Amino acid sequence: MKWYIPYGDPTYFIWLIAALLPLMVGLFYGHRFKGYQTLISLFFLVLTFGGPNWQTGIALVAYVVYQVLLVFGYSYYRQRRESSNKGWVFVLAVVLAIAPLIVVKITPAVQSGKQSIIGFLGISYLTFKVVQTIMETRDGIIKDYHPILFAQFLLFFPTISSGPIDRYRRFINDYQKVPTQEDYLDLVQKGVWYIFMGFLYKFILAYIFGTVLLPKIQFDALMAHGFSWYVIGYMYVYSMDLFFDFAGYSLFAVGISCFMGIKTPMNFNYPFKSKNIKEFWNRWHMTLSFWFRDYIFMRLVFFLMKHRVFKSRIVTANVCYIINMLVMGFWHGETWYYILYGFLHGCALVTNDAWLRYKKKHQAKIPHNKVTELIAIFITFNFVCFTFLIFSGFLDTLFFKGKQF
Structure with missing residues (x-):
């Protein structure tokens, strides 16, 4: 018998279709x-x-x-x-x-x-x-x-x-409930779309970026011995591979859930279209981001304000941003690049809030149009890709040869 990583092998979906078909027929006729x-x-x-x-x-x-x-x-x-x-x-x-x-x-x-x-x-x-x-x-x-x-x-x-x-x-x-036939057909239609998009993301685009391009550009970067344009290339290729692989997996999970009559929440919503880092975290790995927001950030803010640890609400929020993202970094692992990744995103959220307050105060002086939106998207995208480069651990291998400190 073959053992599988979920959604890691196209033949896994043959088992899925065979197993889910009776359940889907039952749901179609109003029975779970x-x-x-x-x-x-x-x-x-x-x-x-x-x-x-x-x-x-x-x-x-x-x-x-x-x-x-x-x-x-x-x-x-x-x-x-x-x-x-x-x-x-x-x-x-x-x-x-x-x-x-x-x-x-x-x-x-x-x-x-x-x-x-x-x-x-x-x-x-x-x-x-x-x-x-x-x-x-x-x-x-x-x-x-x-x-x-x-x-x-x-x-x-x-x-x-x-x-x-x-x-x-x-x-x-x-x-606990069974969707109406009309609602279930709508779920199945969405599920089919998510599955096809998942195949495009994970087995085509992630394959191109992660299997075809990434090893070659990684080798070239290592052979250059230090910082080079190959490192910049690695940054973008790794970011694309990370997104398409994880987003593809998430689409599979949501699509299969639809077939089972369960409306599992989406995890990604075009994150690279974000105009600032807060919007990015409202689009990237959303269920994780919202979990940290609801169960760490908001509760920590409430605790600090209740005990009047800081006089300023802004200071309270800023401290909580840093702590929240540091916890997320530590959750990924105890290495310096995960922790730095979390810290940088915490600082970015603090900076973003400061900019939004300044922008609101000087709204008449600051232009807002399609060009400024594109600039904002460009800055956010490149910042995120840079932090993904840190997150990848490649800089640790490139400059420190993976040494433990």
Whole structure:
């Protein structure tokens, strides 16, 4: 039996079509075969986490059981003692939820590159789902918690490895109902479009940029021994490969979700058309960006303002921008280039807000037309590509030969 990385092999889609067809027929006629959906989910999870890497499958099962019980315990506490919403209980629940991810992230740093035995593909995205569920349970937004449904939410196979990051309430609302025949046909039509666009992005454009162009230009850059125009070329080619590969994967995940009657949120919305860095983060990896905005940035702003840590709201927002993006950088890894990537984007968000305030104050003096918009897009695009060059780690290899500091 062949084992697959989700959407990494065109033959994976043959299995998908064969498995989803009965479910799609049922949805077309107004029935969601939940038992069958569970079976095909387990089948594709085995395709991904079985075989030579069966240890990751065991880690996944143990992780899901642990998190389902943890959220159940916190939900039980909130339902039984709704008036006693103690902060330390909430903090403990969040710490326990992210503890496995922290262990997985720091293990390579403390054990000379060795991977943690509790790690598996997609642990970060499942952790985001768990944490947001705990936070919304504390806020009273989620009142009814069903362990089986929560496990279905975590193990929804189209999005398990790299998102998009759905919200528990939104997912359950789709899962518990069957769309009308007209709505389902519209979903299938969208799903087909997303799948075809995903093939264009991932198997054609990402192949051209990542497999054909990138190795050659990387070799030329390394042979030039130091900074050269090849590095600039690498910057743009890597940025295009990163976008088309990840956006293609996300389109596949959203398209397959549509076939299953689930409206998984989109992850990319023409990010390179952004006129400033804030708009970029509203278009790039949107479910991750919005997760960090809602569950780190906004809550940190509220905490600092409540305790009057800073007198100025502007200072508060600026500090939170930096912290938020640094956390995102650390989440990608503990290397200097991930951390610098996050820091630069935090500084860019601070600068962007300052510019928007200045622009609003001097609106009559600052021209705004198609030309200025194109200039703004050009500046934003090149800044993003430069930070992607840092993110790639190529500069570490080029100038420091990958040495650890």
